[in-house]
Amino acid sequence: MKIKRILAFLAGILLAVSAIWVTNQSEQVSASVFQKISVPKKFRGTWYYYVGNGKVKAYKITRTKINLAGCADGKAGVYKYTKRAFNAKGSLDYYSSHLLIKTKGNRMWISSPHGQTSAAYVTNNRKKLYVFVTTWPNTYYKSKSAARKNYKADSSMSRRGKLSKLVWGD
Incomplete structure (x- = not known):
């Protein structure tokens, strides 16, 4: 009789631990949600942006990282944009290490999970890169x-509408 009580008690503890584990799993982000992806070659390289007073700042886009003003700080890894990845649950620290991209032709959409989406367009001769952050x-x-x-x-304000259509593909 005593052995049955001990086994029932252990089964109850095992059931309680399993329920807690299953409950906590829904809050964590599964690694399979984020799929690593490479930035296309046409977007890679060192890009220069005029910041004022005759000064130019360099920004780099590599195979695995994007560093652009207002878009990313260069510390985030690049992952494939999917709705599941965009809506993934996780901590804010986890989001800052993930950058989601989706490319089509000369356009690239850039976002972080639950974040604002930016669009980039590279010209055919690869001399200009237009990025809409806001x-x-x-x-x-x-x-x-x-x-x-x-x-x-x-x-120039007159070019703003034309560039918006070019970059966003409206």
């Missing part, structure tokens, strides 16, 4: 001199 496009160039020379033309 409603205003940032134009990056492959050379410092081109970034210094063309910043006034890029800030």
